Amino acid sequence: MSIDSLHTPEATPKEVSKETAIALYRTMSTARKFEQRVHDLFLKDLVKGPTHLGIGQEAIAAGVAAAMREDDYSFITHRGHSHLVARGTPLAPLMAELLGRDSGLMRGKGGSTHLIDAERGVLGSYAIVGAQLVIANGAAWSAQYRDSGQVTVCVFGDGATNTGAFHEALNLAVIWNLPVVFLCENNLYSRYTRVDSVTAVDNPAADRACAYGLASTVIDGNDPDEVHLTVATAIELARTGGGPALIEAITFSHGGHSGADPAGYRDPGEVRAWKDLDPLVTYRARLKSRGITDEVLNGIDAEIVAQIDAATEEAMAGDWPAVSRLYTNVWSDGGHAWRN
Amino acid sequence: MSIDSLHTPEATPKEVSKETAIALYRTMSTARKFEQRVHDLFLKDLVKGPTHLGIGQEAIAAGVAAAMREDDYSFITHRGHSHLVARGTPLAPLMAELLGRDSGLMRGKGGSTHLIDAERGVLGSYAIVGAQLVIANGAAWSAQYRDSGQVTVCVFGDGATNTGAFHEALNLAVIWNLPVVFLCENNLYSRYTRVDSVTAVDNPAADRACAYGLASTVIDGNDPDEVHLTVATAIELARTGGGPALIEAITFSHGGHSGADPAGYRDPGEVRAWKDLDPLVTYRARLKSRGITDEVLNGIDAEIVAQIDAATEEAMAGDWPAVSRLYTNVWSDGGHAWRN
Amino acid sequence: MALLTYRKAVAHGIAQEMRRDPRVVFFGEDVAAAGGVFRTTTGLLDEFGPRRVRDTPISEQAILGAAMGAAMTGLRPIAEITYGDFFALCWDLIANEISKSRYMSDGQVSIPLVIQCGNGAGLRLGAQHSQSVENWAMAVPGLKVVAPATARDVIGLMAAAVRDPDPVVFFNHKALYGATEEIPDLDREIVEELGKAVVRRTGDDATIVALAAMVPKALAAAERLSQESGIECTVVDVRSLVPLDTATILEHTARTGRLFTVEENPRLCGWGAEIVSIATEECWGALTGAPVRITTPHIPLPSADALEELAIPSVERIAQTVASAMGDSRA
Amino acid sequence: MALLTYRKAVAHGIAQEMRRDPRVVFFGEDVAAAGGVFRTTTGLLDEFGPRRVRDTPISEQAILGAAMGAAMTGLRPIAEITYGDFFALCWDLIANEISKSRYMSDGQVSIPLVIQCGNGAGLRLGAQHSQSVENWAMAVPGLKVVAPATARDVIGLMAAAVRDPDPVVFFNHKALYGATEEIPDLDREIVEELGKAVVRRTGDDATIVALAAMVPKALAAAERLSQESGIECTVVDVRSLVPLDTATILEHTARTGRLFTVEENPRLCGWGAEIVSIATEECWGALTGAPVRITTPHIPLPSADALEELAIPSVERIAQTVASAMGDSRA
Numbered sequence A, B: 001m002s003i004d005s006l007h008t009p010e011a012t013p014k015e016v017s018k019e020t021a022i023a024l025y026r027t028m029s030t031a032r033k034f035e036q037r038v039h040d041l042f043l044k045d046l047v048k049g050p051t052h053l054g055i056g057q058e059a060i061a062a063g064v065a066a067a068m069r070e071d072d073y074s075f076i077t078h079r080g081h082s083h084l085v086a087r088g089t090p091l092a093p094l095m096a097e098l099l100g101r102d103s104g105l106m107r108g109k110g111g112s113t114h115l116i117d118a119e120r121g122v123l124g125s126y127a128i129v130g131a132q133l134v135i136a137n138g139a140a141w142s143a144q145y146r147d148s149g150q151v152t153v154c155v156f157g158d159g160a161t162n163t164g165a166f167h168e169a170l171n172l173a174v175i176w177n178l179p180v181v182f183l184c185e186n187n188l189y190s191r192y193t194r195v196d197s198v199t200a201v202d203n204p205a206a207d208r209a210c211a212y213g214l215a216s217t218v219i220d221g222n223d224p225d226e227v228h229l230t231v232a233t234a235i236e237l238a239r240t241g242g243g244p245a246l247i248e249a250i251t252f253s254h255g256g257h258s259g260a261d262p263a264g265y266r267d268p269g270e271v272r273a274w275k276d277l278d279p280l281v282t283y284r285a286r287l288k289s290r291g292i293t294d295e296v297l298n299g300i301d302a303e304i305v306a307q308i309d310a311a312t313e314e315a316m317a318g319d320w321p322a323v324s325r326l327y328t329n330v331w332s333d334g335g336h337a338w339r340n
Numbered sequence C, D: 001m002a003l004l005t006y007r008k009a010v011a012h013g014i015a016q017e018m019r020r021d022p023r024v025v026f027f028g029e030d031v032a033a034a035g036g037v038f039r040t041t042t043g044l045l046d047e048f049g050p051r052r053v054r055d056t057p058i059s060e061q062a063i064l065g066a067a068m069g070a071a072m073t074g075l076r077p078i079a080e081i082t083y084g085d086f087f088a089l090c091w092d093l094i095a096n097e098i099s100k101s102r103y104m105s106d107g108q109v110s111i112p113l114v115i116q117c118g119n120g121a122g123l124r125l126g127a128q129h130s131q132s133v134e135n136w137a138m139a140v141p142g143l144k145v146v147a148p149a150t151a152r153d154v155i156g157l158m159a160a161a162v163r164d165p166d167p168v169v170f171f172n173h174k175a176l177y178g179a180t181e182e183i184p185d186l187d188r189e190i191v192e193e194l195g196k197a198v199v200r201r202t203g204d205d206a207t208i209v210a211l212a213a214m215v216p217k218a219l220a221a222a223e224r225l226s227q228e229s230g231i232e233c234t235v236v237d238v239r240s241l242v243p244l245d246t247a248t249i250l251e252h253t254a255r256t257g258r259l260f261t262v263e264e265n266p267r268l269c270g271w272g273a274e275i276v277s278i279a280t281e282e283c284w285g286a287l288t289g290a291p292v293r294i295t296t297p298h299i300p301l302p303s304a305d306a307l308e309e310l311a312i313p314s315v316e317r318i319a320q321t322v323a324s325a326m327g328d329s330r331a
């Protein structure tokens, strides 16, 4: 996959409303600034663990979340911060989780790679590549069974397309006609390895759609409008009994695989070319062309920075988890006893 | 999949030689009569365990084996008797294995579902559906690495196409350009369930070829000539560096899933229609049209019956495995010690 | 019809819970239209329809993934993995996802599901369809582990498992499907409790702890020991490895001074080692001899009947092992 | 350069064997071009080229399938599964195929391969990337199980594993990658033997059996016990769980009368239970107190550093447990 080979199956999608456009910008900018702050804290050894950032990929999280109903379910990857931000997870507990504090979203038990915010329908970041695809089916089946009209959006990386779970999940979703939208964040790399060097087809997700009788859809993952409109259409179809969809969004991660990865395995030219396609930069330009002023956008950005400052401060002030937390919530009774 | 939807991608293959045709008949007839004998012994409770028979599917084993070089590798399924017969495994130790005797091919340790005849390149029947696909890749890789010119033929059932292993195997075979021919015995049922009721596409193997950039090939699995010629072409290509192939052969099992299964879940009309396509009956007719007389064929059949009688007698006379066998060949030193 | 086979108890137990709770769904390979590979689930599709009782493709990861996702979002799935051995094909879901997600989320999600399988040897199915893998599940924090020895327990423990708010791995034993039991109150709801062992026989000389198909064997061995050597054994049917009823096990171990475990697990790291270790540490002063494990040897299981018989603990081997160990301690 | 990190020893050990034997190939996710996720295999691609050192897709089943098929047909593969936790994704290959095929075929095929992984906790990677799963492998007949505690053993045991004609599961410990060791004879071939434990410290009061990252902790605890309580411990580094050097373990257990096991496995069915059970049965008369297991509690591992530290056996917990148990037995 290269930038040039992007194609959109249908004509360019219609425009989103100005209101939506501003919301998309706000989400992208919040995710960007939040992750930049996380990276700063990682470099200061305050955030620990792998810390997979999605800087450069924010258009997907923003576009997807804006297309979802509040009670829809999200299943995401180890690179999941931006999706939680987009679905509205408060920033302070999110940051506290990354800092391993007791006030963390999961009291430090999950950390960056296992984020979950059930209240907002985020049923988990999955650190085992591909697992979320089979699990997402279950949530979709449950919604279908309960006739709740909820749709499940399952996000996965390009690398996940070569797991057995991918195949089993797609097949089951189709034969059970599940309300689930599978969305591949194809950022061209599967950890340190170019996905095209280990994949039998060019588009690791879309070129597999044929194996399940699905349409092949490739979109520009750096265009939040295109993501939003494509996913919204798929969600609507799924919500009305039309079954699953498989969408591949092409994007790029500005940084390396994890917080500590300098990503020396990538060609600087490639990185440069993609940085030119930075969704925040290009979308800002689009907003301006739609008459939204720098002043408005700078105002939004300033608000975001203030929010992130406050959230960071609150998170940093949090206690470390008490020893007793180690033993809570293995079971639904709150404890961990395996014997009487 | 129904009988009618069979299609051959290229024009009808060329005819095989008369000599080959007679050899194909002999193999099919041996496999048929051997399995009928196994079933008799199963009904007498002398053969135990599941005992998956391939009566009705013999054209595949015959056609494939005839296309293989002596040192090529076969990986097969739990329904594997006919493939061992076709690759020349002596009948007495094969029968003795099914009877659980010490003279069995594996001294009773493997039984009907785990047959292996390494000397003849049969590197195993795999009782875990789908496992053989990933393992076959390894044998193919080894041949490629050693530059031995050996090709691996990996046979699997229609049900195996929905396992994660199928997907992972096909992808790796393509990216490593392995000399392996994947052959699906699509007998329309995955144990007691119609494969089309649990599969997102009509041809469970061939319709997945696109996901790996492979050609979609569906053949008549009851025509040993077509099987032979198609597989021979694929093997030749693989042998000369052309990489893997995926072939789906449509066939039908006259009996149920296992020795004890009356197969009441199948429509009698369907069974009847397929029995009319019994490869032994139809191929016999073809041979006659090619000038091979009943006399010749009856002579072959009589020889086969005599062989099977002798093999059965020899096998039945075998001892039960000694207690000590329980503890042999866990390790390559012949023993089972896990401590000093 | 108060005489029930263990086989029929499987469908009976599931049906009882499906009638009670519309959130319960049941699915797996060949479980619906065909009624199960061992005919354990016959009738469920007819009674509950294809919305609640479903056949799946051969996709063990997809099966357990569906179960997990459904359990997280309001259903009470019972998923069948035909053979315990096949847990190896979906072990990620069991060992990494289903077991850990509640803890990792600090309780944001619950995973109330049951994974049912046919476990154990005795049907001449060879090394890949005969294993007893309850020790695999016991070794993973976050899973409850149940293995009934009787038809009544198949029903009652399934009810407890379905009603439990956490994931339960449920091991039916293939060799017991034909066993029958008189269940007088079969027309009423049967519910047992997880984490309660049952003393199936009482004796003062030694305690034998067994599970699933080893329970009837341990009982037969205890009878033989009583008759042939005058050794009187208590036989504890563990029923549930997690939660583990250590109170009952330790009480009888301490009272009798001797402990024997009988398990189908291959030798190394079976549940017998766990129980022996607990009992040794906690009953040290009361033990009158070393606890002894009776296990399958540490080998893959052979297919031939003659060999399979030799591998699995037999009534004779249990009785002999106990007798000779007791002889030692009396000497 | 005789001072070597455990991290560099990984590549050193593999390179040593690849130079010796052209049948040895090495592959896994990100192991070639990137030199491994933990930079343990840097340089191998450069030296041996893409024919012998390969990156794979995220297809754990395909990786181990390829290893098995290649091992059956003349190669000596070393396959890497990045994390021990991910064995759950290819457990069928490990537990059902690779381990059993030799036995099922009555010796027609051999499977001489090594599966290497990064095992264990300490890197704040959370419940799914931090487990110690050597007990999973030990529970499966047909697998050899090795876990080095030192850089030298990483090399020497890898050599033994590659040369072994049977499948070996090789657990490098992630928390040890930074540890260094002086290896004077690094320029020569280093080969150890499977199934030989090493006594890392000798003392008469108690025997501590440890593995991998628990070995340095056990040694530190032994020093502390010596200084603070005058308790002198023997520390046995098991190195290889299968084959298991019961001779060394039992010798020292009998000699000291007390046994402690230190393992990262969660509480239930870890290898500690196995060793305690063996020692209890076979050293019964020589034991002066109950064997005691020191383990991770039976919980998934938390991600936050503060919590992870508390979960894994620490030097302090080991020393305290030994001291208090020895106090009891002396009282």
Ligand SMILES: Cc1ncc(C[n+]2csc(CCOP(=O)(O)OP(=O)(O)O)c2C)c(N)n1
Binding pocket: A077, A078, A079, A127, A128, A129, A130, A156, A157, A158, A159, A160, A161, A163, A185, A187, A189, A190, A191, A257, D029, D058, D060, D082, D086, D089
């Ligand atoms: C089953 C499995 N295998 C390997 C890994 C190790 N791993 C973590 S992230 C990653 C790369 C994932 O690539 P991709 O799916 O493209 O997501 P991205 O990181 O690019 O967002 C790998 C191999 C894993 N977590 N799970």
Ligand SMILES: Cc1ncc(C[n+]2csc(CCOP(=O)(O)OP(=O)(O)O)c2C)c(N)n1
Binding pocket: B052, B077, B078, B079, B127, B128, B129, B130, B156, B157, B158, B159, B160, B161, B163, B185, B187, B189, B190, B191, B257, C029, C058, C060, C082, C086, C089
């Ligand atoms: C991974 C796995 N899941 C389930 C089974 C149980 N099983 C054995 S044979 C079979 C059906 C296989 O169908 P197919 O692949 O079409 O082969 P056929 O029996 O028709 O030859 C099943 C489900 C198994 N052996 N392995």
Ligand SMILES: [Mg+2]
Binding pocket: A157, A158, A159, A185, A186, A187, A188, A189, A190, A191
């Ligand atoms: Mg990627």
Ligand SMILES: [Mg+2]
Binding pocket: B157, B158, B159, B185, B186, B187, B188, B189, B190, B191
């Ligand atoms: Mg079939």
